[in-house]
Every structure is written in structure tokens, then in C-alpha cells.
Amino acid sequence: MNITLLFNSDVPKFKGFYGYPIREIVFGLGILQASKRHMKVSVGDIAIYSYNETSEGYDQLTERVYFAGTWSLLHEQRLRATFGTATVYALIFENMTQEIARQLHAALTPEESYLGLMEVDYAYGPHLALFRNSTVARYRIEGSSCRVFFSMGDEDHRDEQQPIEMQKLGYTDVAWENRGAHGTIFDNFDTIEHFERVSNFREAITPHLQGGADEAFELVMVLEDLNPQLFNALGSAVAALERAQNEEDIAQAAVSCRRYMERLADVLFPARGSDFDGRKVGKEQYKNRLWAFIAVNSAGNMARMTALGKEVDRLIKEFNAGLHTDQDKPRVLSALADAATLTAALLALNPAEVRKPYYAHQKRMFEFFQEAFRKPES
Numbered sequence: 001m002n003i004t005l006l007f008n009s010d011v012p013k014f015k016g017f018y019g020y021p022i023r024e025i026v027f028g029l030g031i032l033q034a035s036k037r038h039m040k041v042s043v044g045d046i047a048i049y050s051y052n053e054t055s056e057g058y059d060q061l062t063e064r065v066y067f068a069g070t071w072s073l074l075h076e077q078r079l080r081a082t083f084g085t086a087t088v089y090a091l092i093f094e095n096m097t098q099e100i101a102r103q104l105h106a107a108l109t110p111e112e113s114y115l116g117l118m119e120v121d122y123a124y125g126p127h128l129a130l131f132r133n134s135t136v137a138r139y140r141i142e143g144s145s146c147r148v149f150f151s152m153g154d155e156d157h158r159d160e161q162q163p164i165e166m167q168k169l170g171y172t173d174v175a176w177e178n179r180g181a182h183g184t185i186f187d188n189f190d191t192i193e194h195f196e197r198v199s200n201f202r203e204a205i206t207p208h209l210q211g212g213a214d215e216a217f218e219l220v221m222v223l224e225d226l227n228p229q230l231f232n233a234l235g236s237a238v239a240a241l242e243r244a245q246n247e248e249d250i251a252q253a254a255v256s257c258r259r260y261m262e263r264l265a266d267v268l269f270p271a272r273g274s275d276f277d278g279r280k281v282g283k284e285q286y287k288n289r290l291w292a293f294i295a296v297n298s299a300g301n302m303a304r305m306t307a308l309g310k311e312v313d314r315l316i317k318e319f320n321a322g323l324h325t326d327q328d329k330p331r332v333l334s335a336l337a338d339a340a341t342l343t344a345a346l347l348a349l350n351p352a353e354v355r356k357p358y359y360a361h362q363k364r365m366f367e368f369f370q371e372a373f374r375k376p377e378s
Helices: 019-027 031-035 055-066 076-082 098-108 125-132 161-168 192-208 212-226 230-243 247-268 286-297 302-324 329-348 359-373
Strands: 002-008 039-045 072-074 088-094 114-119 136-142 145-151 173-180
Touching (some): 002 076, 019 031, 019 098, 031 098, 055 125, 072 098, 076 114, 088 125, 098 114, 125 192, 161 173, 230 247, 247 286, 247 302, 286 302, 302 329
Antiparallel strands (some): 002 114, 039 088, 072 114
């Protein structure tokens, strides 16, 4: 789940300086570190007032934001007391489980500034605008590991105090992570349409995963880190399966599944003109390129390399079979879920290397700079 913790930033003890003290309250509990859950964290004020010029509009949007029907553990009386009078500060955790959320809620409830927590849905306009597009992605956490984000243009303006603060809060492995063009003007994956594709894919594969919804959320987060553009292929596959009425429709879904494997290879091991280990690794040889990525990043572990390579072969064979033989929708969808699981396993071979924070945004960046430097016609 994506969960936001809400706080009243105007509690007198903060004296107007609330960002770090609130983060200290949350991370200082040790619950997040002990969970060892891989999560991304964003922070920021929930500036509902910025979207309204009238008190009536403010009241309506406030209701839509905080009481949208998503799962929640809110202290409603405390929360409503802030409306129109205080700034609500949020920590948004991507890929938190409900169990972790309940632990945090129980531990934080005695804290006077704590207003409760709620699930946020980025396919829902008010949540997308206020909890995703108007906050700042700050950390990646997993156990005692913490990566502090910075984006393009911030390389020379990083807050060097941030890693020090996280070390004080129990993170022993702290370093910087370049988020590239994510969250910048070049990020065009910040729309409802994109997150609807993400949501549809997540809901479709959940029944086919051993870990259910929790595993699906983690897979989605990992895929977003790798390349949010991959959801175009995944979304097409799920949509094709949902409307499939005959073999031809299922075959079209299999095409989208195969296209996903091709695009995955493009990200992990771009095509080369020269052979790799005696095999061609050009544009069309996407299976060889996936094998090449596995070989390069398996650190000599032949058993792991063989297992992952065989899974690549099996899935490509499965999707190709969907083009030419009668297969039912559940089988193709199960294979698609397996492809997502395989992707996570491939990324785990070398997570720092395969996160390419500019890859999905290259076209947008090129178009922007091309327009900026285009000479006016004489």
C-alpha cells in the first residue's frame, strides 16, 4: 500500500520548525528499520489551500482528500481541528504493509501532533495532486539501509545534513541516490492515466502472486524505479486480456507480453553490434541480451545464472506460444505475473546499476532541449 502519516505542524513545541522533528518522531521508533520492508518516502505540506480561492472550495476538497474511502486509521477530531487553521505535514510511504501501518499508528497515537494515517491512491486525482506531485521524494529505506535522493540539477546543492540526520535515526548504511529526471519537468509519468495503468496491472497480477497485494505493490515500485515506461506495455497486455473474447484477442495480449520482455532487455542490456560471449546481442536478440545481463551480474554464481536464464526462456516460450496456440486468459496472466517477478529478481542482481533515472525521460528531455535551442526562423 501507499500510506501517508499526517501531522499537525503548528503544534507549539515545533516552534515553526517541524520537518526534521516529525521525521525524528517517526523513524526514531525503530519500527521501519525492524520491518526490513523496501519503501520509498516522500515528505511535504498538504497545501489544499493552494488549489482553492474560496472557503467553500477548500472545505469540499478537504473532504475529498482525507475522506475518499481508502483504508485509514485517522484521528478524525484532531484532523478536523486543523482545517483552515494549521498546516498538515505528511510522510508518504510507498510499499508499506497494513501490518506496519498498524504498528506505527499504535506507537504514534500518544503523540499530540499525530493526526492518523491513510492509504493514498495515485489513480485518484486529489491524492495524485497533493500526495505525489506536490511533495518531495526524499528517501529509499530497507532495514538499516537508507538512500537519500537528489535529482538532476541538485548535484552541487545537496543538503549534506540529510545523511547525518538519518544516521542518527538508526540507519547505518547511508548514501546518496540520483533520482535523475524523476519528479522534474521531464517526468511525464505523473498523470492519472499512467497510475490507472499501474493500478490495473497490480490488481490483475495480485491473485497470481504468493505474497498477494503486498508483493504486487513491491513489484510495481521496483518496475517504476527501473522504467515507468514499461507500464505502457504491461497496461496494454492487461487491457487486452480483460477484453479478450477469443483466441485472436488472447494472441494480441501475448504480443504485448512479448513486447514487455523486449523492452526489459532494452533497459537492462541495450543492443550491441558486436557479439557477447559468442552470441549475437542485436536489437532482435532480446533473449540473448537478457541472458547476457544475467551472466554479467551473477558474480560467477552458475546456479543462479542458470535458474534465471531458464525462467527467461520459459516465459518467452510461453508468450510466443500464446501467439500460435489456444491458451486461456488465466494462463497468460499468470505468465505475466511471473514476468514481473522475474524482473524483480533480475534487478536484485545489481539494483544500483540497473536503476537508470534518466532512461524513461530521454525523449522528453531531447524534445525540450531541441525546442529550447532551435533558432527562430528569419
